[in-house]
Amino acid sequence: MQTPDPFSLNRLEDIVEPPPVPWWPPALGWYFVFAIVGLWTVWLAVNLWLRWQGNAYRRQGLLELRTVAQGDFAGLSTLLKRVALVAYSRDRVASLVGAEWTQFLTRTCRGTDFGSEPACRIGTASFEPGNAACGEAEWNRVTELTATWIREHVAEVTE
Template sequence: MEPAAKLDPITETALRSLHDIVVPAPVSWWPQTWGWAVVAALLVFAALLVTLRRIKRYRANAYRREALTLLEGVADKLRHPATRPDAIRELAEVLKRTALAAWPRDEVASLSGDGWVRFLDAHDEDRTGDTLERLLDDFEYHGAEIVAGLPSNVCSDLVIAARRWIEQHVSA
């Protein structure tokens, strides 16, 4: 090893008087003015309102989800000719229960025949009540032999029309 070089006294004095570098304080993440706090509070309030509205809509549409679940069971029965007559009656029952959940009982419970068909058509967003009208006017009152002999495409059309009405009806 080599011997350390000797510095002159002025350099040694200058080196001893040096101080460490001063690092500035870290920048705060908190808003510096009250305006940003107001904007943040408004955003939190808006997010809370949107969340509450979605929860309210989710709860309000619980009857639709239940009706769609019941409709799946009816659709399975409609695929088999032996259970088709009972399934047609159950399909009409699911539609009536859905309407009773969405509208006041005194407005819906007494409806039957043409009044019921007009009600379904009036509250259908797409106004495509022909298939449901056929269900309510014809198939529900025919004998079991005629209903059991229905083509499967008619039954699937009934399920599609009922599903569309349940999902898209305009409730009170």
């Protein structure tokens, strides 16, 4: 029996909970966020792909570096010239020989010095046949310097 007292505990009833908020479909703002994230992801993937494709000449140069025989400074110079012709304009690179060539290599990659022995032999290898005599440790230093240049040179921006 109901009591007329409005403050009686007998008049309490269970709380009616609303249904849970659904996850789908999202509000209109979320569609905007999804579109922005999707476009950014596509842009990032395309840029990474283009950068990977643009550095194919570096990977090929490093592969060919493994095939250069010990003491073949002319082979190193040829390989470096081929890599440089991809990264820089032909009129800037093709005519370089001797000290100009080694200065160019040093200038275009931070932390390298092609002007010191035995790396300076790269510049004169094509016209000095007796240039190949060097020890294994020196040759390893020169090939590591060459690999560093191939990996880290700053390529010319072409438009």
